[in-house]
Amino acid sequence: MTFTCIQCGICCMYMGDYIEIEREIAPFEYIGRSVATGTLFDAKVDEDKREIFLERTWSCKHPRACPFLRPRGGKVVCTIHGTSPAQCKAYRCVVMRIFSPEGDLVGKVTGALALDTGDSILRAAWEKITAGTRLDGPDEEERIRDRLEARGYRIT
Ligand code: SF4
Numbered sequence: 253m254t255f256t257c258i259q260c261g262i263c264c265m266y267m268g269d270y271i272e273i274e275r276e277i278a279p280f281e282y283i284g285r286s287v288a289t290g291t292l293f294d295a296k297v298d299e300d301k302r303e304i305f306l307e308r309t310w311s312c313k314h315p316r317a318c319p320f321l322r323p324r325g326g327k328v329v330c331t332i333h334g335t336s337p338a339q340c341k342a343y344r345c346v347v348m349r350i351f352s353p354e355g356d357l358v359g360k361v362t363g364a365l366a367l368d369t370g371d372s373i374l375r376a377a378w379e380k381i382t383a384g385t386r387l388d389g390p391d392e393e394e395r396i397r398d399r400l401e402a403r404g405y406r407i408t
């Protein structure tokens with residue numbers, strides 16, 4: 253399944269502790285900092301988002317949000333999409349939704365292949381499937397999907 257970001261902005265709502273603006277270097281151009289790694293990156297506000305970037309009311313109301321996040325229409329968008337850090341581009345919040353054989357949603361899997369579930373049977377199956385494997389392996393996502401489907405789960 254191809255991951256489709258619906259631009260809900262939830263993943264960036266608490267990124268203010270992790271993405272900072274170091275300084276402005278030109279109109280709409282900044283040096284940003286990924287706090288966890290100490291890495292600096294060039295951030296340029298996308299041309300079609302400059303107007304919303306200048307509007308700071310929403311940011312003031314959400315001080316923990318990434319400083320580059322802004323609402324637009326019914327969505328919340330990254331205003332530096334073209335130059336956002338690599339970890340932002342690679343992020344996928346949910347890559348699998350897991351349904352039981354009865355059709356109930358019993359778990360979700362993040363892009364980092366972390367299972368989010370309160371279902372003990374699924375948890376036990378997951379631990380068996382992933383025991384002793386590197387979750388960052390190249391075909392791991394497909395392998396897990398196949399194994400879950402073999403146990404009767406439906407994955408979307
Ligand atoms: S990656 Fe997921 S949480 Fe983040 S904006 Fe897209 S859909 Fe929302």
Ligand code: SF4
Nearest residue numbers: 264267318321330340
């Ligand atoms: S730079 Fe963009 S994608 Fe990355 S946390 Fe900020 S708003 Fe989200």
